[in-house]
Amino acid sequence: MQRLTWIRKKTVAIAVIILQIAVLYGLADLGGLISKLLHTPVPGSIFGLIILFLLLQFRVLRLDWIARGGDLLIREMLLFFVPSSVGIMTYGHLMLHEGLQILVTIVCSTAIVMLITGTMADNIWKARQLRRPRRTAHEDAKEVASW
Structure with missing residues (x-):
């Protein structure tokens, strides 16, 4: 019974992290769309960060709603540089x-x-x-x- 409870907790934790990463990705994607629509040289990810900042600042989005997913992305950030390093x-x-x-x-x-x-x-x-x-x-x- 304890093992089932542990598995359930881990499954919920993983699902929460996936959902939080999806929210962050969605904001980055929205920023990309804004960048394309405005035809600016500013990358969409910057617009996504601005949107995230404003949502957090005006308390539309709470930090704990995205914190675990953001922490995971920051911890694994090195993996995101591998493709660009190989591209060099x-x-x-x-x-x-x-x-x-x-x-x-x-x-x-x-x-x-x-x-x-x-x-x-x-x-x-x-x-x-x-x-x-x-x-x-x-x-x-x-x-x-x-x-």
Whole structure:
């Protein structure tokens, strides 16, 4: 009986994550449609993010309705870069002639993104710590582990 309950809980959890990813994909698709209709050079995914932000900001969509699906996508983000990395192999001639400039651009932009992301994460962490009452180190460790 316990095994059946465990299977049911896991099945529901997986279904919830699939539904949340479908909502996120739908918003990205809607953004793509808006980008095509407006004939803008802005990618549809950016419009999708703007729509998501506005829905969250105006409380039409609650964060916990999409959090688990978003967390899964972020954890597995590296898989989404594999096709583009393999695609670079078809541009060997470009890498031969412009490889140094491309490498410098990639290294610099990666460093800038890491610096900005780290600074933002640090600021958010500090702001959350100021709003919360004092807790033990064990409670903090449990929270970080749950991310």
